[in-house]
Amino acid sequence: MKTHDLLDLVCCPVTKAPLRIMTRQELRELNASIARGEARCADCGPVNETLDAGLAAEGGDGAYRVLDGVPILLPGLRIVKADSGTVRSAPGSPPGSSGVAKVWEVWGAKWNTILPPARPSAEDVTAFEQLVGGVCAEANESVPRAVLLGVTPEIARMRWPTGTRLLALDFxxxxxxxxxxxxxxxxxxxxxxxxxxxxxxxxVYDIVIGDGILLWQRYPEDFYALASEMRRVLKDDGALVVRLFAKPDKDDPIDAIFDDLRRGRIANAAAAHLRLxxxxxxxxxxxxxxxxAYDVWHANVPDEAALLPSLGWPPxxxxxxxxxxxxxxxxxxxxLAEVSDVLSEGFRLTECRVPTYDERGMFPTVVFRPKP
Ligand SMILES: C[S@@+](CC[C@H](N)C(=O)[O-])C[C@H]1O[C@@H](n2cnc3c(N)ncnc32)[C@H](O)[C@@H]1O
Known part of the structure; x- marks a missing residue:
């Protein structure tokens, strides 16, 4: 993507001021102040490493590191002068309950071993394409903009309306x-x-999109923060398009899950993790x-090595x-009713697609339209 496209998509997460590429001279000056111990992160201690590339917020104190082409636009990692009065910017902590960020580092490194339904199947991708296509056709926007929450490759690679500019955000x-x-x-x-x-x-965005994004948020505080943030960034005729990991209304007894497992009715480990x-x-x-989840799984499957291969699950x-x-x-x-309730201040549910692999309605792809 060209630099001016990037700068058109993002802004300072704290002040919402436009960002610009730092010049060599600015980088030299910032790196010199880092070397003198005169720069710190908004949310933590001194900055120890110099910058090869950075973005500066227009008209103020604040720079963001760009590492391997990826801008780090986290409020807590904004680089400010050590003596600046910038208050601790909230929220600066990792998302989710303690440990979620670590869990994601592990899953991220072995992403290729994760199977649907923990990632979108071909059918889910078709649903995303059709639902996004419908919203954009109605809005008649010639250059749609979409924010992807996360970096889900199936969504990044799907057939987007021509010219769509995609911004993917992950912690x-x-x-x-x-x-x-x-x-x-x-x-x-x-x-x-x-x-x-x-x-x-x-x-300024037509679409906010994501896969399984709510699972990792703390309830209720992060849900409400996220709901209002998603509404803030969307145009009035935009849409939130998400595949949910939705707990069915009807109870699912643990015994029934392990019964289904032994009968070969659970497709893979991802399906077992989510259902359990x-x-x-x-x-x-x-x-x-x-x-x-670990305790209940091992109490019911004491000898995984004997059972799982017999189910045809990969090693x-x-x-x-x-x-x-x-x-x-x-x-x-x-x-789904609880999600609709959390979002109800800013959104109304307009569409819900349940895929054919999903007997219990656990993985619907839904569209929420902003309330004006
Ligand atoms: C896109 S979601 C879900 C992906 C997958 N479908 C699943 O749930 O198993 C996972 C990603 O969300 C990111 N994430 C969760 N909460 C976040 C937040 N508040 N801000 C930025 N990234 C967040 C995590 O870092 C992780 O990479």
Whole structure:
């Protein structure tokens, strides 16, 4: 993507001022002040490493590092003068409950082993394409802009309306490095950013899109922060298009899950993780503790090595719950009605597509339109 396209898509996440590429002279000056210990991150201590490339916020104190072509547009990592009065910018902490960022680093590094339904199937991609196509055709926007929450390659690579400019935002450096398909997305750009404080101006995007994005947010605070941020960046005739990991309304007894597993009715480890995770939700506020998923899985499948190959699951499925052992980290599985309720201040649900692989309605792709 050309530089002016990038600068047209992003802004300072704190002040929303336009960003510009730092000149060599500006970089030299900033690097000299870093060497003198006169620069710090807004949210943490001194900046220790110099910058090869950076973006500066117009008209003020604040610069952002660009690392390997990826701008780091996190409020907490904004580089300011050490003596500047900039207050601690909230939110600066990693998203999700403690440990989510670590879980994502592990999954990011072995992304290729993750199977649908944890990532979009071909059918889900078709649903995304049709739903996005419908919204853009109605809006009649010649150069649609879309924000992808995360760097899901299936969404980045899907057939977008001609000329679409795509901005992909993810908190994790590891995930962007391993998962963002930068070679096949000439009209797209990825940045490190927090969805709760997007580096994006108000009301300029046609589409906000994502896959399984709500699962990793803390309920209720991050849900409401994200809902208002998504509404802020969308045009009034835009749309939020997301595939949900939605807990079914009807209870799913644990015994029924393991019965289905032994009968070969659960396609793979990802399907088992998600179904069990939904069934183990304690209540809306406390969500599902990942350590519980590990405990229940191993109590019911004491000999994975004997069972899983007989189900035709790939060898990398073995031990796939081990990452969650003893983890207090929580994830949030909401029902579709609960998601609609959280979003109800800014959005109304207008479409819902349930894929054919999904008997229980756990993976609908939905469209929420902004309320004016
Ligand atoms: C796109 S989501 C879901 C992907 C996949 N479909 C799944 O759920 O298993 C996962 C990504 O979201 C990112 N993420 C979660 N919350 C975020 C936030 N508030 N801001 C930026 N990135 C976030 C994580 O870093 C991770 O890379």
């Amino acid at each position: 994790s450096e590891v995930v962007i490095r391993h998962v963002w398909p930068r070679d096949v997305t000439p009209d797209g750009v990825a940045a490190r950013a927090d969805w709760r404080a997007m580096p994006v101006r108000d009301g 995770g939904m069934a183990l939700r304690r209540d809306l506020n406390s969500g599902t503790r990942l350590g519980d 990398e499925s073995l031990g796939s719950f081990d990452l969650y052992r003893g983890l207090d980290t929580r994830v949030a599985f909401l029902t």
